[in-house]
Amino acid sequence: MLQATNLTKRYGRLTALHDVSFSIREGEILGLIGPNGSGKTTLFECLGGVLPIDGGIVLQNGRPLTARDRASALFYLPDGIAPWPSQTVRWALEFVQQFFQGSAASAALSLAPIPSMADVVEQLDLEVILDSTIEALSKGQRKRALLAMGLLIPRPILLADEPFEGLDLRQSRDVAETLRMHAAAGRTMFLSIHQIGDAARVCDRFVLLSGGRVCGEGTLPELSALAAARSGSAATDDLEEVFLALT
Amino acid sequence: MKPFFVLLRKEWRELRASRAWWVLLLVMGPLVGVSFISAVRTYAEASGLNGTAVGVGEAFSPLVGIWAPTFSACELAAAFLLPFVAIRVVSGDRQSGAIKIELQHPMSSFARVGAKALVLLGGWLVASLAPAVAVLLWKSYGGSIYAPELATVVIGHLLNAGLTIALAAAMASISDHPSTAAILTLTVTVGTWIINFVAAIHGGVWERAAAYTPTAMVAEFQHGLIRLDVVLIALALVLTGLTLAAIWGRLGVAVRRRVFDSAGVFAVAAAAMIACTFATASWDTSESRANSFPEADEAALERIREPLHIQANLAPEDPRRSDLERRALSKLRRVMPALQVQYVSATSIGLFEQSSQHYGEIWYELGGRKVMSRVTTVEGVLEAIYELTGVTTPIQNGAAEFRGHPLAVPPNGAATVFYRLWPALVAGAAFFEFRRRA
Numbered sequence: 050m051l052q053a054t055n056l057t058k059r060y061g062r063l064t065a066l067h068d069v070s071f072s073i074r075e076g077e078i079l080g081l082i083g084p085n086g087s088g089k090t091t092l093f094e095c096l097g098g099v100l101p102i103d104g105g106i107v108l109q110n111g112r113p114l115t116a117r118d119r120a121s122a123l124f125y126l127p128d129g130i131a132p133w134p135s136q137t138v139r140w141a142l143e144f145v146q147q148f149f150q151g152s153a154a155s156a157a158l159s160l161a162p163i164p165s166m167a168d169v170v171e172q173l174d175l176e177v178i179l180d181s182t183i184e185a186l187s188k189g190q191r192k193r194a195l196l197a198m199g200l201l202i203p204r205p206i207l208l209a210d211e212p213f214e215g216l217d218l219r220q221s222r223d224v225a226e227t228l229r230m231h232a233a234a235g236r237t238m239f240l241s242i243h244q245i246g247d248a249a250r251v252c253d254r255f256v257l258l259s260g261g262r263v264c265g266e267g268t269l270p271e272l273s274a275l276a277a278a279r280s281g282s283a284a285t286d287d288l289e290e291v292f293l294a295l296t
Numbered sequence: 297m298k299p300f301f302v303l304l305r306k307e308w309r310e311l312r313a314s315r316a317w318w319v320l321l322l323v324m325g326p327l328v329g330v331s332f333i334s335a336v337r338t339y340a341e342a343s344g345l346n347g348t349a350v351g352v353g354e355a356f357s358p359l360v361g362i363w364a365p366t367f368s369a370c371e372l373a374a375a376f377l378l379p380f381v382a383i384r385v386v387s388g389d390r391q392s393g394a395i396k397i398e399l400q401h402p403m404s405s406f407a408r409v410g411a412k413a414l415v416l417l418g419g420w421l422v423a424s425l426a427p428a429v430a431v432l433l434w435k436s437y438g439g440s441i442y443a444p445e446l447a448t449v450v451i452g453h454l455l456n457a458g459l460t461i462a463l464a465a466a467m468a469s470i471s472d473h474p475s476t477a478a479i480l481t482l483t484v485t486v487g488t489w490i491i492n493f494v495a496a497i498h499g500g501v502w503e504r505a506a507a508y509t510p511t512a513m514v515a516e517f518q519h520g521l522i523r524l525d526v527v528l529i530a531l532a533l534v535l536t537g538l539t540l541a542a543i544w545g546r547l548g549v550a551v552r553r554r555v556f557d558s559a560g561v562f563a564v565a566a567a568a569m570i571a572c573t574f575a576t577a578s579w580d581t582s583e584s585r586a587n588s589f590p591e592a593d594e595a596a597l598e599r600i601r602e603p604l605h606i607q608a609n610l611a612p613e614d615p616r617r618s619d620l621e622r623r624a625l626s627k628l629r630r631v632m633p634a635l636q637v638q639y640v641s642a643t644s645i646g647l648f649e650q651s652s653q654h655y656g657e658i659w660y661e662l663g664g665r666k667v668m669s670r671v672t673t674v675e676g677v678l679e680a681i682y683e684l685t686g687v688t689t690p691i692q693n694g695a696a697e698f699r700g701h702p703l704a705v706p707p708n709g710a711a712t713v714f715y716r717l718w719p720a721l722v723a724g725a726a727f728f729e730f731r732r733r734a
Binding site: 103120124126133144147243 | 392547
């Protein structure tokens with residue numbers, strides 16, 4: 050579906066991303082795993098057009114995508130933001146729905162059916178906070194409200210930065226279930242997750258990022274085999290062990 | 297609904313959620329009130345209220361006596377309050393992170409900034425209801441209103457607000473933090489005052505530049521003068537500010553590219569502004585023809601085809617020079633666009649040049665003929681020109697002379713309206729607005 054090749058991002062002398070390459074397949078949930086400071090957010094901001102890329106290209110079916118093309122193919126949901134803090138959740142959801150409605154999706158990418166606001170509100174358990182202002186929400190509530198915005202925006206690929214951050218166990222499971230449901234309906238997900246347990250629960254494939262470099266890409270068995278080959282030990286189905294072995 | 301209108305509606309909602317805007321609204325009433333009440337009192341006294349001697353006709357022009365001081369409150373608000381409202385609206389999205397969501401819409405950055413600017417202008421118009429109330433009060437007192445001159449004052453302040461919005465938007469986009477944007481905006485504002493100050497001392501190029509500062513622009517509009525070059529330059533500056541805001545709002549574009557684009561915008565804007573200075577058309581909308589010679593004189597002057605050259609040996613800070621410039625030469629330039637004026641002085645204050653042989657002389661030259669005069673009044677300047685050109689001094693039409701509109705009425709009820717009713721209404725509206733959201 051999409052292929053990133055040799056993406057590089059520098060902040061002055063510091064190189065945050067070194068020739069990062071990976072691919073996103075249609076309808077999958079791809080997990081971007083890495084410790085804090087590994088470049089996950091930088092990679093997402095570069096893909097989302099919020100930060101300029103210093104090198105590399107993003108291809109769609111072999112055709113290079115400009116930043117503008119990318120904007121119509123994917124939507125990046127940042128972590129740690131509280132957009133329009135003095136407005137209510139209801140208003141914010143209606144706003145993103147109306148604002149992004151009809152904004153062109155890439156013709157070559159199939160667009161999953163856009164869920165109704167009522168469905169998303171129900172799936173993410175937002176009824177009780179619909180009339181609360183965004184600044185009044187707790188971290189977990191804000192995260193769920195943001196996810197709802199992301200799901201309502203008509204883009205084939207959703208990039209969500211730390212979608213489980215601030216959620217308790219029950220909420221994490223519910224959100225993972227919701228994301229899986231949308232992926233099953235055709236929406237492609239690329240999730241940046243630093244809690245490996247959360248990633249293992251929800252993702253189909255993984256991109257391991259450490260120090261701004263990709264250390265591995267594939268399904269858990271593929272990564273496990275790669276880790277075993279590198280370390281010379283037996284393969285394991287524990288993603289944490291695989292991650293430690295590869296990074 | 298088109299995305300631009302969705303955004304426009306969102307910006308309007310965000311403006312209503314901004315405390316800075318409500319503070320601007322709250323302060324606007326008393327600010328206008330102080331100016332209006334004081335102006336009406338002075339006007340009434342000049343008109344003979346409480347047994348004072350009646351003044352001269354010019355003092356009875358509502359443009360000078362009422363509108364200029366009343367609307368000066370808008371100038372104050374535009375310089376010190378409006379920038380904070382604009383910065384809040386532009387920086388708010390960056391601070392909350394909303395910009396990272398909005399930026400992912402394919403809409404152009406200029407359209408996004410345009411929506412904010414339109415809403416801010418709308419917010420300013422709401423704040424301008426305070427001077428509008430002053431107009432209604434004046435009418436209720438039986439005061440005279442001459443629509444063209446009042447409209448000119450309103451247009452001047454609207455342009456000034458546009459300049460403030462564009463400047464604040466540019467600074468808010470360029471800087472990462474609202475407080476930095478506020479400092480930069482006020483620095484530019486103070487910078488224009490410094491230009492005015494330097495112009496008063498050194499004259500020359502500074503004097504020309506000072507004619508296009510917001511303070512000078514507003515002053516001309518407040519005197520009922522619309523100069524095409526001033527309007528065009530103000531619009532060019534507004535467009536430049538908004539374009540810079542749009543360029544720096546594109547977070548996904550490399551900083552080097554944004555700097556390059558900004559340099560291009562500056563170059564184009566500078567060229568456009570220099571071109572605008574050649575526009576000489578102007579309109580005197582004042583009822584008293586405050587910016588024009590009497591009609592008979594204008595007709596006589598328009599018949600002079602050769603270029604007139606004036607050399608005035610007066611220092612920039614010499615009060616005679618400002619008299620000559622303000623009362624005579626500014627009017628002369630409107631009738632004779634080819635007029636060339638040269639000021640000559642060795643010092644800025646002229647105090648120690650008084651004894652020099654030619655100081656104070658004003659030389660008029662036309663077609664090789666020269667005439668010297670030391671008079672700086674309108675009559676003196678016209679007399680010298682007529683003598684030089686051999687034109688007979690035209691007979692003035694006394695009936696057409698502006699006699700003024702004296703009004704010896706105190707500002708009854710204005711204090712209640714501006715100090716009690718206005719703040720109560722604004723506070724009430726703010727209360728309902730915030731309670732609705734809570």
